[in-house]
Amino acid sequence: MAQAIRSPVELCARLGLPATLAEEAQAAAGDLPLLVPPGWLERIRPGDAEDPLLRQVLPRAEECRVVDGFSADPLAEAAATCPAGVLKKYEGRALLLTAAACAIHCRFCFRRHFLYGRLAAGAGQWGPALRAIAADASIREVILSGGDPLVLDDAELAELARALAEIGHVERLRVHTRLPIVVPQRVTDGLLAWLRGTRLTPIVVVHVNHPAEIDDQVAAALAKLIDAGIPVLNQSVLLAGVNDRAEVLEELCQRLVGLRVMPYYLHRLDRVAGAAHFEVPEEAGVRLIESLRDRLPGYAVPRLVRETPGRAAKERLA
Numbered sequence: 001m002a003q004a005i006r007s008p009v010e011l012c013a014r015l016g017l018p019a020t021l022a023e024e025a026q027a028a029a030g031d032l033p034l035l036v037p038p039g040w041l042e043r044i045r046p047g048d049a050e051d052p053l054l055r056q057v058l059p060r061a062e063e064c065r066v067v068d069g070f071s072a073d074p075l076a077e078a079a080a081t082c083p084a085g086v087l088k089k090y091e092g093r094a095l096l097l098t099a100a101a102c103a104i105h106c107r108f109c110f111r112r113h114f115l116y117g118r119l120a121a122g123a124g125q126w127g128p129a130l131r132a133i134a135a136d137a138s139i140r141e142v143i144l145s146g147g148d149p150l151v152l153d154d155a156e157l158a159e160l161a162r163a164l165a166e167i168g169h170v171e172r173l174r175v176h177t178r179l180p181i182v183v184p185q186r187v188t189d190g191l192l193a194w195l196r197g198t199r200l201t202p203i204v205v206v207h208v209n210h211p212a213e214i215d216d217q218v219a220a221a222l223a224k225l226i227d228a229g230i231p232v233l234n235q236s237v238l239l240a241g242v243n244d245r246a247e248v249l250e251e252l253c254q255r256l257v258g259l260r261v262m263p264y265y266l267h268r269l270d271r272v273a274g275a276a277h278f279e280v281p282e283e284a285g286v287r288l289i290e291s292l293r294d295r296l297p298g299y300a301v302p303r304l305v306r307e308t309p310g311r312a313a314k315e316r317l318a
Contacts, residue, residue, distance in 0.1 A: 084128035154190035184221035
């Protein structure tokens, strides 16, 4: 199996891009080095430095700018996370940071500076997290996040699902993952088996920002999940230069609905240090949603939302 690309020099060479871009990327990567799986590379247009998929993964000099209002922890998650890796911000739900790694490094990631190393959670170390969840009877839904939970193998995840199912007040298990999109081969029979085999109601939330991310292999992976009876929702992030045009978002929503994936959220960018160049003004985001309402049936229009530390829920903007 082909290896992920970690070198900006190799990435730019394979895409026929100028060496100066590779030099810029090496200087700008900081503590989030480039990581591009081979399947993602195949979807990038060669020779196009502004390709929307390339923009999501190639470090740029703009990341080094210090911008007021952008911080290392824009959602104040450090204060809301217990040592077991359980994050509880919303009533009835708890988020479990299952893994520190991802299969792709997105330059706009709101956890790009998160200190995963201080957490006790992880494969084989679920005890403290499970006890924290069991001790809070208000928790009806557990969200597996990270990093990306699907970087763990199916045996580990099946054991975690089994343990969560033994907590009587937990009813639903939500998996937030980019793996079915960036490495669609990760949707295995083993994955489907443990998702279907738990008494908990499983829900998979994927992350697609641009229609070019969805090739035939991705479509097939999503179909496997849905045909197995797993509801699949999509979250996107509104990103300048990637999906900040109504035509792009319309195409994305049409493609998702055609694949039986429900457009769920369109997030305003979380204001993480290094990602200011991706921010789209709020009023522009509202106009985009209004345009989508004119173009699409209501069920195909995502909610434009913003997350604010300390609020009891995401704030709906449109």
